[in-house]
Amino acid sequence: MLRIELEFGGGLESLTGGNKVVPVEFSEEQLTLDRVIDYIRTNLIKEKHEYFVQGEYVRPGILVLINDVDWELEGKTRYVVQQGDRITFISTLHGG
């Protein structure tokens, strides 16, 4: 059983009913981050999917972080999720 923590910020928490932290469990022994994103898209988010994805991909303007590090440095969707990982999705802000 793979237990990880999903985190949503910068307004994205509105897609998960205001929950900023969502613990999830996967029965797979091994899975990559694209599967986690697919899980969020199909199971976690009930409406307004266009605020999270464009097609299958995380929409522009969302920063994805694996244990506080930009996913670009970790292989993006090919990253192999580890027990206890914290995956953060943050929408960039523009107000001032």
Add this chain to the structure above:
Amino acid sequence: MTTSDKLDVTRYSRQILLPQFGKKSQQQLLSKKILIIGAGGLGCPAALYLAGAGVGSLGIVDNDTVEISNLHRQIAHKESLEGKPKAESLREAIRSLNSSVQVQVILQRLTQYNVLEVIADYDIVLDCTDNVLTRYVINDACAVSRKPLVSGAAIGWDGQITVYCASNDCPCYRCIFPEPPPPHCVGSCDANGVLGPIPGIIGCLQALESIKLAACIEQAQVLIGRLLVWDGLTSKCRVFQLRTRNPNCVACGVESRKDFCDYDYASFIGCSPSVCVIPSEKRLSPREAKERIAQSNGDSSEYFCLDVRPSVQYELCHIEGFHNIPLDQLASRVTEIQQQVNQGKRILVICRRGNASQQAVALLSSWNIHPVYDIFGGIEEWRKQCDPSLPYY
């Protein structure tokens, strides 16, 4: 030692006392020029702290005027200066805090055509603006000129800050966000609300990072390649590690452009400033709409009046007789509207400024709901034409 030197030491003594700062850093600050773009919620605290710290010269860019609804967060402005240019108002606040700081006021809107010239004179640039397009324009100019960009943003309860273009490895805004967010995903303080201290905190952090850069403090770690995220609702602060500079970036990469004068920002951002998506015969002015409603009077009204703003805004103020179905609930509540049409009613749609109502009319038309009319200019225009007692927000 001259008198003015003595005065300076007295004024800045509390920061000169810091072992990491000292007189050397103070002299560095006095020799620096810093540009603050946006004299709003971020720009006000940033400018005041930089002036207080004794930065030699500050530039303020803003083409907006002071409104009462700004004052909860833009605390350098005064009630008595309502309607006056924000940049001039901020200059007055800086002068009364520290008259030795040189201030340049630039009352223009920053565009791809003037940005390189505007930033040319300055050592550091602060992005304190409130929209996606200007953020890319500023980033691209700083990337091309290799100028440190201290970028802050705030909305609702959330704030973010990082520093771009400040070293060889340091990414620019485009390295992190090569594509802009879709327009429907972009919020603003005007539309979504913001608690005053949120931009206050981020603006102060922008001043702090700028001081660390400008004063060349050796022991300081600047937010280069790191993004600080402040969650005001839970009082949690996080710092994330960002990717490094992208060598293929169009703005800061190896073969980047020399300028962005011919770049098509409107297409890149995917929007035009004033949206018009529906034909003119489906649009009524607030005055026409009000007359039509009055002619059809009372319970036997021929019209079903729909207000598609978010519920929070509807509660803030609305026109009597208008029913609230927010735009994002239109699809799920379309049967309510269909029932009204079945009873022979015409649909009138209003929003805040006249963009969302057009989207609603276009959607309703695409679902074969007729007849449906857009009230152009929204509540704001209704206030001007029909009912000055409606609050401006």
